[in-house]
Amino acid sequence: MSSLVIYFSRSGENYFGGELKNIEKGNTEVIAEYIKELDNADLFKVEPAVEYPEDYMKCIDIAKKEQQDDVRPEIKETLDNIDAYDTIYIGYPNWWGTLPMPMFTQLEQLDFTGKTVKPFVTHEGSGFGSSLKDIEKLCKGAEIKNGLSIPGANVENAKSTVEAWINE
Ligand SMILES: Cc1cc2nc3c(=O)[nH]c(=O)nc-3n(C[C@H](O)[C@H](O)[C@H](O)COP(=O)(O)O)c2cc1C
Helix, strand or coil: CCEEEEECCCCEEEEECCEEEEECCCHHHHHHHHHHHHHCCEEEECCECCCCCCCHHHHHHHHHHHHHCCCCCCECCCCCCCCCCCEEEEEEECECCECCHHHHHHHCCCCCCCCEEEEEEEECCCCCCCHHHHHHHHCCCCEECCCEEEEHHHHHHCHHHHHHHHCC
16 A cells, blocks of 8 residues: 655745744645655645745735636646555645645646545644535545644644544
């Protein structure tokens, strides 16, 4: 059984419990790296061709507009297939209630028939929002397992929670 983590994560300025802080590694990436270590998973990071601004307020404005316009932003590298994997972990920050749009760009390219999908999200209070409905649409033909939702401020302490979820 081999597994892959497809994830999006943004470093730069972000909110932590009402305070703006600069982080070098995004919250979702911290979780993706736990999964790599605990489940011997490969990692694929979805990166937009045009980086989002480090400035939090600018970033949220751009992200909102992209979602309203339902765009598919270009990504730096596209994963062509997931044939070599049985389990696909899909990780993202909650952006305005769902996945960042570059994840749509990537996931729409893939055939999920027969795969097991385990979604995880990091957030500032809204959990999965409506993203699980989008995951169902994006991962047609997959068996979608229980998701894991972690507040961004807790990722450093979440390793044992992640381990328990992997082994569910
Ligand atoms: C553009 C943008 C939109 C966001 N929208 C929400 C939201 O609707 N609900 C929420 O709980 N958190 C929201 N957040 C907070 C992020 O989900 C949270 O900080 C997450 O842990 C960031 O993950 P990352 O560091 O891997 O990018 C938003 C953050 C950004 C930058």
